[in-house]
Amino acid sequence: MRIVTPIPGPKARAIIAADTEYVATTTKTSPIAAAEAKGVWVTDVDGNRLLDFAAGVGVLNVGHCHPDVVRAVREQSERLMHFAGTDFYYENQTRLAKKLGEVTPGNYEKKVFFTNSGTESAEAALKLVRWNRQRPLVLGLLGSFHGRTMGSLALTASKSIQRARFNAHTGGAMHIPPPYCYRCPYKLTYPSCDLYCAKILKELYFETSVPPEDVAAFVAEPVMGEGGYIVPPNGWHGALKRILDEHQILLVDDEVQSGIGRTGKMFAIEHTGVVPDVVTTAKSLGGGLPIGSIIYRKTLDYTYQGAHSNTFGGNLVAVAAAEAVLGVIEREHLLENARDQGEYLRRRLVELQQKYEVIGDVRGLGLMVATEFVENRETKAPAVALRDRILVEGYRRGLILLPCGKSTIRYIPPLVIRREEVDEGVEILDAAIAAALRDG
Numbered sequence: 001m002r003i004v005t006p007i008p009g010p011k012a013r014a015i016i017a018a019d020t021e022y023v024a025t026t027t028k029t030s031p032i033a034a035a036e037a038k039g040v041w042v043t044d045v046d047g048n049r050l051l052d053f054a055a056g057v058g059v060l061n062v063g064h065c066h067p068d069v070v071r072a073v074r075e076q077s078e079r080l081m082h083f084a085g086t087d088f089y090y091e092n093q094t095r096l097a098k099k100l101g102e103v104t105p106g107n108y109e110k111k112v113f114f115t116n117s118g119t120e121s122a123e124a125a126l127k128l129v130r131w132n133r134q135r136p137l138v139l140g141l142l143g144s145f146h147g148r149t150m151g152s153l154a155l156t157a158s159k160s161i162q163r164a165r166f167n168a169h170t171g172g173a174m175h176i177p178p179p180y181c182y183r184c185p186y187k188l189t190y191p192s193c194d195l196y197c198a199k200i201l202k203e204l205y206f207e208t209s210v211p212p213e214d215v216a217a218f219v220a221e222p223v224m225g226e227g228g229y230i231v232p233p234n235g236w237h238g239a240l241k242r243i244l245d246e247h248q249i250l251l252v253d254d255e256v257q258s259g260i261g262r263t264g265k266m267f268a269i270e271h272t273g274v275v276p277d278v279v280t281t282a283k284s285l286g287g288g289l290p291i292g293s294i295i296y297r298k299t300l301d302y303t304y305q306g307a308h309s310n311t312f313g314g315n316l317v318a319v320a321a322a323e324a325v326l327g328v329i330e331r332e333h334l335l336e337n338a339r340d341q342g343e344y345l346r347r348r349l350v351e352l353q354q355k356y357e358v359i360g361d362v363r364g365l366g367l368m369v370a371t372e373f374v375e376n377r378e379t380k381a382p383a384v385a386l387r388d389r390i391l392v393e394g395y396r397r398g399l400i401l402l403p404c405g406k407s408t409i410r411y412i413p414p415l416v417i418r419r420e421e422v423d424e425g426v427e428i429l430d431a432a433i434a435a436a437l438r439d440g
């Protein structure tokens with residue numbers, strides 16, 4: 001970590017001014033303007049070196065500019081960049097599809113459709129399940145995030161602002177409350193709750209407003225990401241799946257944020273033992289290049305051409321990057337490292353929780369970890385302003401962080417992170433919390 005100017009420095013401020021002038025308003029979080037990066041380190045345009053605990057919003061699982069990914073991209077782009085893999089043929093797409101099928105849970109034959117983003121993966125999954133089941137509804141969880149295009153937005157329910165002014169155009173989805181033990185929607189306690197948050201689907205929804213024969217699929221993140229890094233309690237997935245199976249409702253596992261090794265397994269749902277019918281990916285699959293995919297039961301594939309397709313899906317350069325990413329995860333044992341460093345990071349965060357009353361909860365799986373900030377551990381009132389000040393104090397000291405949920409910070413460094421770097425990040429976080437509390 002090296003801080004040579006206030007952040008943002010003069011060059012960053014000029015870029016931010018131009019961005020504000022010319023680039024669409026989106027979801028900007030921190031005034032960091034990057035110039036280059038390697039592994040877990042980012043250098044900004046003013047020469048500050050920051051530790052990246054955000055990994056490009058969960059994209060850089062193999063680290064920034066991994067040499068194997070860079071080489072694969074360079075070599076492929078010198079040979080052939082685009083040949084429309086939906087309309088014609090090339091080998092690296094079929095090779096990647098086969099590999100993805102092999103590393104995805106489910107002891108059944110699979111097929112893969114390639115996309116360019118997470119939301120496009122969600123759209124592709126929604127079309128596939130609707131085409132197959134010919135039922136009008138899909139179900140999801142309040143608090144979930146699946147993307148911002150109209151189809152996926154119908155399922156996204158993590159912040160009202162994402163849906164404001166669009167609700168009239170997003171249809172066909174209904175939600176049940178989340179399996180959020182720290183703030184149980186039913187004020188119950190695990191395990192005496194007997195997983196009511198799954199069983200309510202059958203006991204209340206199917207009885208009153210959601211005829212199960214109208215439901216094509218249930219779509220859920222295995223760990224709710226934008227909604228606050230909520231890990232469902234043990235047994236939740238199994239209880240849900242049993243209910244879905246009674247009605248031939250498909251399970252779509254949205255692994256856009258949690259997949260490709262983030263939680264110490266290739267896909268987070270592997271922690272539960274439940275086998276989904278469709279898995280969606282994007283984000284870290286391309287190591288920084290835009291590529292996503294849906295991996296699904298071969299029996300669900302379209303039986304004629306034209307129901308679904310795209311232009312750039314399975315782009316040769318992005319596929320080359322994805323093959324390199326999967327190779328790096330294997331060769332560098334990144335699943336093990338995600339488990340080891342994740343466990344260590346979690347331990348260090350629990351130490352901070354013992355030091356700071358404002359950390360109400362520490363949760364996560366592997367290197368998908370978060371702390372929820374509260375005003376008071378009894379009332380659990382969300383400490384939103386404090387959380388926001390910690391983010392600022394973090395980047396001022398050289399730590400790139402991202403929020404999620406209402407008052408939570410997520411910690412998702414690249415999976416190549418070493419223990420010393422985890423320590424460095426936690427020390428900055430410690431100082432950032434202390435400073436935020438002083439200023440509050």
Ligand SMILES: Cc1ncc(COP(=O)(O)O)c(C=O)c1O
Nearest residue numbers: 117118119145146147225256257
């Ligand atoms: C679980 C999940 N699904 C889908 C998406 C949408 O992905 P994208 O932003 O690439 O459209 C995200 C993005 O955060 C996500 O976390």
